[in-house]
Amino acid sequence: MSEDTRVTAETRTEFGKGFARRTRAAGKIPAVIYGHGTQPQHISLPGHQTALILRKANQVLELTIDGVESLALVKDVQKDPVLQVIEHIDLIVIRKGEKVQVEVNVHVEGEPAPGTMATQDSQTVLLEVLATSIPEAVTVSVEGLEEGSVVRASDIVLPQGATLITDEEAVIVVVAVPEEEPEDEPAEGEGEAESTSPASADAE
Secondary structure (H helix, E strand, O other), rough: OOHHHHHHHHHHHHOOOHHHHHHHHHEEEEEEEEEOOOEEEEEEEEEEHHHHHHHOOEEEHHHHHHHEEEEEEEEEEEEEEOOOEEEEEEEEEEOOOEEEEEEEEEEEEEEOOOOOOOEEEEEEEEOOOOOOOOEEEEEHHHHHHOOEEEEEEHOOOOOOOOOOOOOOOOOOEEEOOOOOOOOOOOOOOOOOOOOOOHHHHHOO
């Protein structure tokens, strides 16, 4: 955890689309926090600070609400499909030492054997990790892999304490020789000269 994820939230007592619009216009983001048998609590978060934090996935916020501190995992972020403005955030209460299941991005690094291409079939894997130690991503290397090589979920080196929940046989990357695209054939009659000799023209 770091100071970058410490956020002071405000309790919301008004609801509805109109109030949500006014909240966003004031530079804040409507949110709800729930979990561990607690009643859902409606809050507003500082807009700019929260947006910066959410540039990374699976963030855990160190919230202070009415002087009470708690940890919350960002579960869902709703955005305007056109403007990409954050409209609402769902948060789940977590406890230190608790494990959670999260989708983690898979990054592919390295270059396969010359003449081949690595195709990534799965962009994420599901891991069970400590809620306070969620990795930003896991990495797989395709350096020097030959045609026909397959990297599966079980081949991923996991961070310490993480457990793979995704099927171990799930295909992450396939290395193959790219198919050559057939050359475009000229259309029938294309390129044929359409000319009339001077003699023919005079004869008409």
